[in-house]
Amino acid sequence: MKILIVDDESDIRRIARLSLAKVGGMQVVEAANGPDAVARAEAERPDAILLDVMMPGLDGPATLAQLRSRAATQAIPVIFLTAKAMASEVERLKALGAAAVLTKPFDPMQLPAQVKTALGIAT
Amino acid sequence: MKPLPVPPPADEEARLEALRRHRILDTPPEEDFDALVRLAALVCGTPVALVSLVDAERQWLKAGVGVWPRETPREHSLCAHAILKPELLCVEDARQDPRFALNPLVTGAPGIRFYAGAPLLTPEGHALGTLCVIDHVPRKLAAEQLEALEALARHLVHLLGLRRQLAELHESVAERDRAEHLERKVAEQALRESEERYRDLFEGASDLIQAVAPDGRLLYTNRAWRETLGYSEAEAGALTLLDVVHPDNRAECLELFQWVAEGGQVDTAQLVFVSKLGQRIVVEGSVNCRRDADGRPVSTRAILRDVTERRRAEEALRASEARTRSILDNMLGGLITIDRRGRIDSVNRAAEEIFGYSRDELIGQHAGILIGAEPGEEAQARLREGFARALGRVTEWQGRRKSGEEFPFELSLFEFDTPEGTQYAGSVQDVSERRQVDRLKKEFVSTVSHELRTPLTSIRGSLSLLSAGVLGELPDEAKDVLEIAERNAVRLIGLINDILDLERLETGRLEMHLQPTPAVPVLQRSMEAVRGMAEQQGIALEVTAEELSVLGDADRLVQVVVNLASNAVKFSPSGGTVRVSVRPGAGFAEFAVEDQGRGVPKRLQAAIFERFKQVQASDAREKGGTGLGLAICKAIVEQHGGEIGVLSEEGKGSRFYFRIPLSHAEPELAAAQPPAPAAGGESASEPERLDPFVSVLRGGPGGAPHRDVVVADDDEALLGVLARQLLSQGIPVRTARDGRQAMRLATDLPPALLVLDVSLPGADAFAVVEALRREPRLASTPLLVYSGMDLTTADRARLQLGPTRFLTKSRASDREFLEVVLEMLGRGPRLAEVR
Numbered sequence: 001m002k003i004l005i006v007d008d009e010s011d012i013r014r015i016a017r018l019s020l021a022k023v024g025g026m027q028v029v030e031a032a033n034g035p036d037a038v039a040r041a042e043a044e045r046p047d048a049i050l051l052d053v054m055m056p057g058l059d060g061p062a063t064l065a066q067l068r069s070r071a072a073t074q075a076i077p078v079i080f081l082t083a084k085a086m087a088s089e090v091e092r093l094k095a096l097g098a099a100a101v102l103t104k105p106f107d108p109m110q111l112p113a114q115v116k117t118a119l120g121i122a123t
Numbered sequence: 124m125k126p127l128p129v130p131p132p133a134d135e136e137a138r139l140e141a142l143r144r145h146r147i148l149d150t151p152p153e154e155d156f157d158a159l160v161r162l163a164a165l166v167c168g169t170p171v172a173l174v175s176l177v178d179a180e181r182q183w184l185k186a187g188v189g190v191w192p193r194e195t196p197r198e199h200s201l202c203a204h205a206i207l208k209p210e211l212l213c214v215e216d217a218r219q220d221p222r223f224a225l226n227p228l229v230t231g232a233p234g235i236r237f238y239a240g241a242p243l244l245t246p247e248g249h250a251l252g253t254l255c256v257i258d259h260v261p262r263k264l265a266a267e268q269l270e271a272l273e274a275l276a277r278h279l280v281h282l283l284g285l286r287r288q289l290a291e292l293h294e295s296v297a298e299r300d301r302a303e304h305l306e307r308k309v310a311e312q313a314l315r316e317s318e319e320r321y322r323d324l325f326e327g328a329s330d331l332i333q334a335v336a337p338d339g340r341l342l343y344t345n346r347a348w349r350e351t352l353g354y355s356e357a358e359a360g361a362l363t364l365l366d367v368v369h370p371d372n373r374a375e376c377l378e379l380f381q382w383v384a385e386g387g388q389v390d391t392a393q394l395v396f397v398s399k400l401g402q403r404i405v406v407e408g409s410v411n412c413r414r415d416a417d418g419r420p421v422s423t424r425a426i427l428r429d430v431t432e433r434r435r436a437e438e439a440l441r442a443s444e445a446r447t448r449s450i451l452d453n454m455l456g457g458l459i460t461i462d463r464r465g466r467i468d469s470v471n472r473a474a475e476e477i478f479g480y481s482r483d484e485l486i487g488q489h490a491g492i493l494i495g496a497e498p499g500e501e502a503q504a505r506l507r508e509g510f511a512r513a514l515g516r517v518t519e520w521q522g523r524r525k526s527g528e529e530f531p532f533e534l535s536l537f538e539f540d541t542p543e544g545t546q547y548a549g550s551v552q553d554v555s556e557r558r559q560v561d562r563l564k565k566e567f568v569s570t571v572s573h574e575l576r577t578p579l580t581s582i583r584g585s586l587s588l589l590s591a592g593v594l595g596e597l598p599d600e601a602k603d604v605l606e607i608a609e610r611n612a613v614r615l616i617g618l619i620n621d622i623l624d625l626e627r628l629e630t631g632r633l634e635m636h637l638q639p640t641p642a643v644p645v646l647q648r649s650m651e652a653v654r655g656m657a658e659q660q661g662i663a664l665e666v667t668a669e670e671l672s673v674l675g676d677a678d679r680l681v682q683v684v685v686n687l688a689s690n691a692v693k694f695s696p697s698g699g700t701v702r703v704s705v706r707p708g709a710g711f712a713e714f715a716v717e718d719q720g721r722g723v724p725k726r727l728q729a730a731i732f733e734r735f736k737q738v739q740a741s742d743a744r745e746k747g748g749t750g751l752g753l754a755i756c757k758a759i760v761e762q763h764g765g766e767i768g769v770l771s772e773e774g775k776g777s778r779f780y781f782r783i784p785l786s787h788a789e790p791e792l793a794a795a796q797p798p799a800p801a802a803g804g805e806s807a808s809e810p811e812r813l814d815p816f817v818s819v820l821r822g823g824p825g826g827a828p829h830r831d832v833v834v835a836d837d838d839e840a841l842l843g844v845l846a847r848q849l850l851s852q853g854i855p856v857r858t859a860r861d862g863r864q865a866m867r868l869a870t871d872l873p874p875a876l877l878v879l880d881v882s883l884p885g886a887d888a889f890a891v892v893e894a895l896r897r898e899p900r901l902a903s904t905p906l907l908v909y910s911g912m913d914l915t916t917a918d919r920a921r922l923q924l925g926p927t928r929f930l931t932k933s934r935a936s937d938r939e940f941l942e943v944v945l946e947m948l949g950r951g952p953r954l955a956e957v958r
């Protein structure tokens with residue numbers, strides 16, 4: 001299972017990578033911004049994308065729109081990762097068409113399971 | 124022998140009348156006449172010369188030279204003959220003249236022989252008498268002598284005439300003097316009587332009346348004057364004006380009296396007197412001056428009223444008003460009073476500053492000016508309704524300053540009675556700054572939230588991976604230290620979450636959806652959350668619940684119960700029991716959590732619900748709490764309109780309880796609630812909200828809800844942006860470029876929400892709203908007015924359709940626009956936070 005992690009914070013990318021790889025046994029690729037994420041998604045065709053919402057330049061929702069507008073990436077499930085815990089924000093993000101919305105801080109021991117749940121994979 | 128009688132002249136009557144008018148008979152001798160007869164005697168050389176006047180019965184001499192009786196009978200008079208003709212009568216020897224031969228004055232003493240008499244003829248031709256010369260011997264006079272005698276006679280007549288005119292003049296003067304004398308006497312009498320009357324009037328008057336002589340002496344003072352100043356009449360008579368004028372007022376007083384003496388008249392003079400006892404007496408009234416016939420001042424008179432009391436009262440009132448005004452003007456809040464007709468009666472300085480108008484610009488204006496309402500019946504009616512709502516409570520209004528700037532203000536009114544009827548006093552608070560601060564705070568909180576969570580994510584994640592041994596086994600001591608670090612990271616995250624929750628609760632921004640909520644599932648969900656913790660600590664959980672429904676937000680109620688229950692578990696001794704219950708009360712449901720822990724001391728039972736207040740300062744560290752849990756519980760309960768409290772005895776445990784109003788929802792609604800999810804957190808089966816919007820959606824034609832949005836804006840670029848934003852949320856959109864198109868789209872298929880720009884071509888938002896209001900199936904369509912300009916309260920009132928919200932394009936971000944749309948579509952937030 002291949003997951004693309006998109007976050008402008010390298011620390012977060014590394015924790016998530018360790019969590020998904022070491023705890024979840026998943027294959028992980030990374031991108032530090034929106035355009036890079038779109039390119040990596042097209043190249044790597046991951047099974048899911050863990051997408052940070054607040055990023056400089058192309059933010060999470062805008063990146064999602066770009067992914068949806070490309071044939072190669074439009075069907076890839078996207079899981080948002082946000083530091084905004086407000087319920088209305090979560091609701092809004094889900095309405096954009098995300099498979100799930102996870103809030104920061106996340107528990108690296110739980111993250112692989114949460115990703116699988118979002119993708120409808122029994123754990 | 125008797126002399127022959129002398130016939131009277133033809134004009135006898137007129138002649139006698141003329142003689143009387145000359146008023147010469149029986150008058151004393153006069154020098155002028157004496158001189159003339161001496162001259163006549165001298166000229167004619169006779170021993171006798173007379174001025175003889177012939178009266179009715181006698182001859183009377185005005186002047187004479189020689190010895191001659193003053194008066195003789197007319198029948199003996201030679202002059203009586205002489206006056207019969209205008210010419211001079213000359214008798215050379217009377218004994219030889221038959222007319223006089225037998226005259227006793229000829230025959231006897233004085234023995235007249237010669238006689239020459241020139242008649243004294245008045246200009247009218249009446250002979251009054253003669254100027255005659257007489258001798259005791261017969262003689263002849265030369266022609267020059269006779270001529271001189273006639274000339275003297277003419278002169279004499281002239282003298283008589285002058286004398287007569289003089290006498291007449293004297294007489295008329297005397298007559299006039301007499302008349303004047305009489306008149307004066309009558310007038311003086313009247314004056315005396317009138318003065319008496321006036322004196323009476325003055326004495327009885329309640330005003331102070333005085334008359335002052337030019338030298339300052341008090342000529343007259345009435346009783347009121349004397350009584351007010353405390354002087355007797357005699358004392359007052361010895362005073363001068365300056366004796367009774369207050370020293371501070373003397374200069375002014377002198378000036379006033381000078382002015383009046385020079386011709387001025389003062390009707391509202393004010394003087395300050397000092398009474399005999401030294402009291403200050405303020406008087407007010409008119410002062411004028413009486414003058415004599417030449418215009419010289421005789422006295423200065425004043426009618427004055429004692430206004431000391433009135434002045435004192437006025438001063439007290441002024442002082443009180445000044446005090447009130449000062450208080451009002453120094454108040455930070457605005458204060459406005461409004462009369463029954465809605466007109467502004469007064470404003471304080473803060474109100475002037477808030478609205479940017481001066482006091483003069485506001486007073487008398489209709490209060491609508493403060494909210495920029497158009498004048499007119501409709502606006503006034505709305506204002507009245509608004510005032511009625513604001514009576515005794517705080518209401519929020521959109522105000523308009525003089526500059527045209529709109530701003531939010533809070534208004535609360537109270538009524539008070541005045542002689543002019545009931546008035547309103549309004550306390551005004553400009554809350555634009557507070558709103559600005561709220562906005563900043565919101566942004567700050569959101570920033571903090573993000574900025575803290577990101578590093579914490581890394582810390583906690585790293586610790587979690589390490590302690591789980593994912594990255595390799597660690598020595599036990601390292602594990603211990605890691606466990607401490609992880610536990611504290613978790614606590615820090617909890618603290619941040621609690622602070623954010625509390626902040627949102629207190630600013631009313633935590634989304635709270637009150638709806639009929641069954642109590643039992645709330646308890647079940649709560650117990651799921653604390654079960655693990657209880658088991659770990661060997662605490663038994665005992666739940667007693669009655670089937671009842673409260674008006675509340677299920678997720679928030681679970682949060683409260685979990686908080687109370689986990690506290691109870693934390694503070695219970697091992698092997699103890701925590702009892703959780705819900706039971707109905709009068710109109711409310713009471714949730715309670717009981718433990719057998721150490722209890723809460725009495726002095727802390729109220730304080731414990733405040734932030735960071737714990738029974739022991741070390742509790743947060745030792746028991747893992749944040750110190751905010753109970754404060755959050757209290758805020759949530761209060762947002763539900765409920766109350767929270769604790770009953771406790773130290774050492775014997777505590778009973779925390781909260782009361783929430785019961786729901787009076789119809790049974791089918793309550794029954795329609797889906798069963799509560801098995802566990803907390805995200806759930807697709809969360810109960811659907813029963814807010815008004817949803818009802819509207821369900822009420823659409825054919826029963827099928829139409830969840831699309833009609834957006835109308837004439838700015839095509841903006842229309843595109845809005846549409847894309849909505850579409851990105853999965854919301855179907857129909858767009859209109861003018862008002863008519865918007866109406867057509869709405870009529871074709873009623874939308875779930877109508878988004879209207881105000882200034883649309885064709886038909887503007889006002890026209891669209893008016894038209895849709897007439898359509899029963901569209902009249903309650905939710906409306907979002909998204910306008911380029913700020914709208915007045917009046918405009919807002921006109922733009923009401925179904926549930927209506929207003930956003931100003933320049934102020935609202937895209938995100939806010941979306942949030943409002945989602946909220947209005949009933950797609951508000953659900954419990955979806957993973958912590």
